[in-house]
Amino acid sequence: MGLHLVIGNKNYSSWSFRPWIAMTVAGIPFEETVVSLDDPDFKARVGQHSGTGKVPVLIDGEVRIWESLAILEYVAETHPEAELWPAGRAERAHARAVATEMHAGFAALRRALPMNMARPPAARPLGDEVRRDIVRIEAIWRTCRARFGEAAGGPFLFGRFGAADAMYAPVVSRFHTYAVEVGPEARRYMDAMMALPAWQAWTAAALREPWVLPHDEPDWPEVPRLAAT
Incomplete structure (x- = not known):
C-alpha cells in the first residue's frame, strides 16, 4: 500500500499545500483525497485518520501523520533520496x-x-x-x-x-x-x-474547484476569479 495524503481545498488550504508540493517536487508517489473545508462531514471524514480532525493527514499503512511539518519530517526519513533537508x-x-x-x-x-x-x-x-x-x-x-x-x-x-x-x-x-x-x-x-x-x-487544480468559502474570500461578497486553465 502506498502513501495517501488527505488534504483540504487546493484554493484555500495552506497547510495541505506544504506536504503536497514537497512530495510532488521530490517525485514521491502518493494518492490524494481532497475534502472541502466546508464539507458537513469534514470532521467525521478526516477524524477517522486524525484525532485533530484537521488536514493534512498522511497515511502510510497503519501509520498516520498529521501536521505539515511532521509529515515533511516523516517523508524525509522514509525517502532520504529526496534530500528534503540539506546534507550539512x-x-x-x-x-x-x-x-x-x-x-x-x-x-x-x-x-x-x-x-x-x-x-x-x-x-x-x-x-x-x-x-x-x-x-x-x-x-x-x-x-x-x-x-x-x-x-x-x-x-x-x-x-x-x-x-x-x-x-x-x-x-x-x-x-x-x-x-x-x-x-x-x-x-x-x-x-x-x-x-x-x-x-x-496545484494552481490549475485550485482554479477548477467549485467550492467558495466566504471566510477565505477577502473581497466577499464579491468573488473575483482567475480563469481556469
Whole structure:
C-alpha cells in the first residue's frame, strides 16, 4: 500500500499545500483525497485518520501523520533520496529553524492575507503587524539565499527545493495574490517557486474547484476569479 495524503481545498488550504508540493517536487508517489473545508462531514471524514480532525493527514499503512511539518519530517526519513533537508549539519539546522518559525508564527499575515490562489492579484491595506511579518519573512529568505542557496547553486532557500521551501510556499502564494511589494531577491525566489511544474499543477487544480468559502474570500461578497486553465 502506498502513501495517501488527505488534504483540504487546493484554493484555500495552506497547510495541505506544504506536504503536497514537497512530495510532488521530490517525485514521491502518493494518492490524494481532497475534502472541502466546508464539507458537513469534514470532521467525521478526516477524524477517522486524525484525532485533530484537521488536514493534512498522511497515511502510510497503519501509520498516520498529521501536521505539515511532521509529515515533511516523516517523508524525509522514509525517502532520504529526496534530500528534503540539506546534507550539512549547519544548513540543516538553519533550515529546520526557519521551517519551524513558519509553522509557529506570522499569525497577523495569515489572518490578513488568507491563501486564495484563484483570486486575481490585487493589493490590500496592510497593518503594522502584517508589515512586520513581511519584513521578517523577507529577511529569512534573503539570509538563507545569501548564506546557503547561492553557494549551493540553486534558486531556492538552500539551493535545491526542500522542506523549508515547502513550508514557505503558501507565503509565496499570499505575497503574489495580494501584490505584496518585495525586494528583488525575494521576487527572484518567488518566481522560481511559481515556475515549478508542481506549483502550476496545484494552481490549475485550485482554479477548477467549485467550492467558495466566504471566510477565505477577502473581497466577499464579491468573488473575483482567475480563469481556469
